[in-house]
Amino acid sequence: MKIYLVGGAVRDALLGLPVTERDWVVVGATPDEMQAKGFRPVGQDFPVFLHPKTQEEYALARTERKSGHGYGGFTFHASPDVSLDDDLVRRDLTINAMAQEEGGQVFDPFNGRMDLKARLLRHVSPAFAEDPLRVLRVARFAARYHWLGFRIADDTLALMRQLADSGELDYLVPERVWKETSRALMERDPQVFFQVLHACGALKVLLPELAALDGVPQPEQHHPEVDTLVHQWLCLQQSSRLNLPLTARYAVLCHDLGKGKTPEEEWPRHIAHEIRSARLAKTVSKRWRVPKDAATLAALVAEYHTHCHRALELKPATVWKLLKTLDVIRRPERLEGFLLACEADARGRTGLENRPYPQVDYLRGAAQAASNIDVAALRQSGIEGPELGEAIEKARIHAISEFKKTWQTPLP
Numbered sequence: 197m198k199i200y201l202v203g204g205a206v207r208d209a210l211l212g213l214p215v216t217e218r219d220w221v222v223v224g225a226t227p228d229e230m231q232a233k234g235f236r237p238v239g240q241d242f243p244v245f246l247h248p249k250t251q252e253e254y255a256l257a258r259t260e261r262k263s264g265h266g267y268g269g270f271t272f273h274a275s276p277d278v279s280l281d282d283d284l285v286r287r288d289l290t291i292n293a294m295a296q297e298e299g300g301q302v303f304d305p306f307n308g309r310m311d312l313k314a315r316l317l318r319h320v321s322p323a324f325a326e327d328p329l330r331v332l333r334v335a336r337f338a339a340r341y342h343w344l345g346f347r348i349a350d351d352t353l354a355l356m357r358q359l360a361d362s363g364e365l366d367y368l369v370p371e372r373v374w375k376e377t378s379r380a381l382m383e384r385d386p387q388v389f390f391q392v393l394h395a396c397g398a399l400k401v402l403l404p405e406l407a408a409l410d411g412v413p414q415p416e417q418h419h420p421e422v423d424t425l426v427h428q429w430l431c432l433q434q435s436s437r438l439n440l441p442l443t444a445r446y447a448v449l450c451h452d453l454g455k456g457k458t459p460e461e462e463w464p465r466h467i468a469h470e471i472r473s474a475r476l477a478k479t480v481s482k483r484w485r486v487p488k489d490a491a492t493l494a495a496l497v498a499e500y501h502t503h504c505h506r507a508l509e510l511k512p513a514t515v516w517k518l519l520k521t522l523d524v525i526r527r528p529e530r531l532e533g534f535l536l537a538c539e540a541d542a543r544g545r546t547g548l549e550n551r552p553y554p555q556v557d558y559l560r561g562a563a564q565a566a567s568n569i570d571v572a573a574l575r576q577s578g579i580e581g582p583e584l585g586e587a588i589e590k591a592r593i594h595a596i597s598e599f600k601k602t603w604q605t606p607l608p
Contacts, residue, residue, distance in 0.1 A: 197225040199254070200280060200295035206302065207291050210312055211344070220247075220254045221283055221295065224276045230254070243274050257283040281305050285321055288330045289337065289352075293320050315341075318349040325355045328364035332376035332402075335392035339383040353396055360397035373402060374484040381445040387432035390449075394425075405476045406449070408456030413464040421546040422464075424455045431544030438543075440536045443490040447497035447537040448544075450477035454498070473498035493530060496522060497537045504538035507555040507562075508605070512597040515562050516589070524563045531563055554605050565599035566592040 205218040222230065227243050235245035235254060243256040258274035259282050280295055280303060287293040290308040302309070306320050317337055324330055334356060338348055348356075359365065380389035390406065393399040400407040409425040421427050428449075435445045454472025458465075477498045481491035503510065503518050510518070524531045535556045543549050569591040579587050 197229065198223045198280075198297070200297050200303070202284075202295045203287070203292050206294045206296050207308070207312070209296075210294075210302075210309060218252050220252060221257050221280070222254050223257045223278070223280050223283070225256060226276055227256070230256070259283070259286060286323065287320055288324060288327070288333055290318050290320055315345045315347065316349050317341075317346055317352060319352045319355060322355075324352070325358050325362075328359050328362075328368055329372060329376070331356045331359050331365065331393070331396065331398050332368075332373065332380075335389045335396075335398075336376055336380040336383065338392045339380050339385050339387075339389040342385040342388045348392065356392075356396035356398065360401060365398060365401045368402075370483060370485045374486055377484070378442055378446070381432075381435075381449065382442055384436055385433065386436055386445060387429040390432070391429060403480065405453040405456060405480060409452065412455055412458065414455070414466065415464045419545055420548070424452060426546075427544055428452060430546065430549075431540050434540040434543045434549065435537070438536060438540055440540060441533060443493045444497075444533040444537040444540070446486065446490045447477075447494040447533065448540045450480060450494040451497050451501050451537065451541055453477060453480070470499050470502055493533050493537070496530075497534055497541075500534070501538045501541055504535065504555055504559065505542060507559050512562075512593050512600060515559070515596050515600075516566060516593045519559070519563050519566060525567055528563070528567075531559070535559060552606065557606070558603060561603065562596045562599055565595040569595050 200221050200223070201218060202221045203219050205215045208215050227237065227245075230243070230245045231237065234248035236248065237243065237245050238253075239245070239255070242258050245254045245256075246252070247254060256274040257278040257280060259278055284293040284295060284303075284305060290306045290311045292308070293304075293306045294308040295303045297303070311318050317334055319330075334348060334352065338346060377389075380386055383389065390399060390403070393402065394407060394410070406425070406428065409428055410423070412424040413422050414424055414427065416422055419427055421430060431448050431451070432445070435448045440448070450473065452469065452473055453476040454469035454474075455466045457472045457476070458467075458469060474495045477494040478491070480486070481494060486494070500518060500521065503514075507515065507518075519531070522531050522534055539553050539556050542553050542555075543551070569588070571588060571591075574584060574587050574591065
């Protein structure tokens, strides 16, 4: 039995990056031998075990054979006679197909270290094209390491195009698409993930609502970048720069989808695109089975982001209507996600990335004022039933009105 550290831990250590998790491959062992040493089996499709102390994953060396469609369409074979090279050749990228034994020697049969130095994301073997999930994985690695100058090898991108055209992407289960997308959204350059999918033809399959924004113009006075898809890339870039949580980043992804449905004769204006965007955001969330908190925020940002941009112009009653729609009294964290997503949208415009956006602080202050009214005093005053609800509403609107009188837009 021999044990090797594999995959991302070896890759990131060679890049000088922090290693956040470690995976191991075991050569020359059987499941019974692993359990005899105290390892706990957890793999459903192939033998994977948890270390009795570290709880890190140890997988028996295995081979795989295409036997169906999609990510799960493989038959796996694990036995003591499967070699380290046999196991590594089935991996996606050369930089992920390295192994390191306990003494420190790195096994690199596919020149992963050379590709690390060349900043190249390159497939290990033609078998890459058998697994549609690898299109998303490579796009995610491109987003993760973009800041280091990594690019996708031309022949690997060609295989990704082949997968996108083959119909295999249609067999990916929604949960896997969302898992890869959500991880990509949290990378340093999330826009690169979607740019890569667009470049290989996968975006029109997986997220046609976003692909439809390509070439759709916007008014130049508000959007110097003009092209709506370029604006989307800039917004996603800002979502990382502003360190948005996942729910808000997903909302940024969906906020302008409705502009792809604007009739060409109305370009570059996009009247009522907010309603269309909210509807499409719900469609995408349903397709990918997006968690409820992210799906809800995405629909709200899509429908009301222009309200946020115009917040300083809105009447106190309209401001409260917006805050009430966001359910700020019970869910103040939703307001924060909403505001951050809207700020990313406002800053996702060429040359306007650093322009002041006081709307965020204004709406925070208005929400605080509305939350601070003395509801107990209103109840003790003898008002009951619907009249009490109306009195609370009026008190909140009045509090926002008083706050607005004292509000001063910060100097740039």
